[in-house]
Amino acid sequence: MPKLDGKVALVTGAGRGIGKAIAVRLAADGARVVLCDKDLAFAEHVADKLRKTRYDAIAVRADVSVWQDVETLFIEVSRVFGGVDILVNNAGIRQDISLHKVAEQDWDSIISVQTKGCINCCRLAQAHMVTQKWGKIVNISSPVPAVLGEKTQSLYAAANAAIDGFTKALALELGPFNINVNGIAPDYIDTEMLRDTAKQQGMYIDDFRKIAVSQIALKRMGDSDDIAGVVSFLVSEDASFITGQVIQVKGGP
Ligand code: NAP
Numbered sequence: 001m002p003k004l005d006g007k008v009a010l011v012t013g014a015g016r017g018i019g020k021a022i023a024v025r026l027a028a029d030g031a032r033v034v035l036c037d038k039d040l041a042f043a044e045h046v047a048d049k050l051r052k053t054r055y056d057a058i059a060v061r062a063d064v065s066v067w068q069d070v071e072t073l074f075i076e077v078s079r080v081f082g083g084v085d086i087l088v089n090n091a092g093i094r095q096d097i098s099l100h101k102v103a104e105q106d107w108d109s110i111i112s113v114q115t116k117g118c119i120n121c122c123r124l125a126q127a128h129m130v131t132q133k134w135g136k137i138v139n140i141s142s143p144v145p146a147v148l149g150e151k152t153q154s155l156y157a158a159a160n161a162a163i164d165g166f167t168k169a170l171a172l173e174l175g176p177f178n179i180n181v182n183g184i185a186p187d188y189i190d191t192e193m194l195r196d197t198a199k200q201q202g203m204y205i206d207d208f209r210k211i212a213v214s215q216i217a218l219k220r221m222g223d224s225d226d227i228a229g230v231v232s233f234l235v236s237e238d239a240s241f242i243t244g245q246v247i248q249v250k251g252g253p
Contacts, residue, residue, distance in 0.1 A: 002030025003236050008081040010034040010073075012064050012121060013091030015042025017191035018140065021224030022088050022231050027055040029232055031086060034077050038063040038091070064091045064117030065109075074124040083128030086235050089118040089163075090140045094193055096152040096200045107155055114141075114159035119166060122181075126174060135179035136235040139167045140227070143185045143248050150201070160185070164246045171244030180243040182234050187250035188212045189222045217252030 009026040013019035015037035027033045027050050035057060037043035043059035050057035058080055062073040077084055093113045097106055118139050129135025141160040164183055171181040188194065190209070198208035213219055230249055233239050 002028075004029040004031035004086070007031045007085040008034065008077070008083065009086035009088065009235070010036060010077060010084045010121070010125065011088045011090055012036045012062075012117065014046060014059075015039050017193060018186070018189055018224045018227050019088075019090040020046050021228040022090060023057070024050065025225070025228035025232050026086065026088075026235070027053075027057055029236075032056040032081055033058075034081065034084070035059045036062050036064070036073055036091070064089075064120055065112035067120060070117075070120040070124060073121075078128075083132075084125045085129070085132075085134065086136045086138075087121055087125040088138045088140070088231055088235075089121050091117055092140065092193075094142075094156050094197060096150060096197060097155065098152050099154050102155065110155045110159045111162070114156075115162045115166070118163055122166075122170060126179065129179045130174070130177045133178045135174070135177070137170070137174075137179065137181040138231050138234050139163050139181070139183045141167075141183055141185045141246065143187050143250060167246060168244045175243055180234070180240065182239075182242060182244070183246035184227060184230055184234070185246050185248045185250075186222060186227050187248070188216070189224060189227060191224060215252075216250070220251065222249065222251055 009031040011019050011023040014023040014035035023033050023035050035043040035047050040061035047057040047059040060073050060076050062069040095110050141163040144157050144161040167181055167183040174181055195205050198205045227249055
């Protein structure tokens with residue numbers, strides 16, 4: 001029997017990149033998957049492919065930073081599948097900007113998507129998990145301060161540090177209900193976000209990759225499947241005694 005047979009997994013930001021890989025992996029592990037993205041077309045495309053491979057998947061549009069969108073998302077998941085057993089908070093944006101250039105909306109948008117988005121989803125997911133005394137939450141952040149990172153990451157680092165603090169505190173709060181709350185902090189995974197970062201820094205992606213690889217102990221870029229594999233482990237029973245941890249997945253110490 002697949003290890004997540006019968007479980008419902010919600011993955012945010014699942015239309016592309018790391019979120020897409022996580023959704024595909026959890027479907028292969030046997031979960032019924034809800035792909036949430038602010039762009040429905042991308043999420044629907046992935047869900048459609050999963051259904052054609054006979055996996056159970058739906059796509060739902062929601063901007064995780066918007067309170068009401070997340071309420072509607074959870075109502076829809078309850079209607080279709082009954083509730084969320086596994087939540088992966090992956091939706092995120094990155095901004096590379098020096099502090100002296102920051103406008104109020106830069107700060108508002110990064111904290112709203114990265115941090116408030118994660119909290120919005122946990123708030124609604126935990127109710128069903130507490131009732132059934134079983135749940136798994138994985139929050140994707142980023143190493144803080146980004147270990148290979150750049151000096152223009154103060155906002156991104158602050159938003160991610162907040163997620164890691166939230167992960168640890170929530171693990172204490174939900175532990176008595178048999179709910180595991182963990183985090184994954186990837187560094188330099190080869191996705192659209194990385195290409196945007198290279199562009200923002202005025203670099204060709206190939207040059208950016210070369211510099212990144214030179215700093216990574218394992219001498220290769222990470223890819224989305226490297227993160228999906230760790231999520232698959234953290235939501236499995238093999239990881240049932242791990243909670244409140246943030247695992248750095250970055251090919252080096
Ligand atoms: P990505 O390629 O940019 O994909 C992000 C996905 O999240 C997109 O599908 C995007 O939708 C969606 N999204 C963005 N804002 C959203 C919102 N408000 N509500 C719902 N969905 C939203 O990024 P990625 O590289 O896969 O990164 C995924 C996560 O890993 C992020 O939290 C990121 O901070 C973290 N991370 C990535 C790296 C890296 O090197 N790639 C390193 C460390 C941490 P749209 O297509 O509509 O924009």
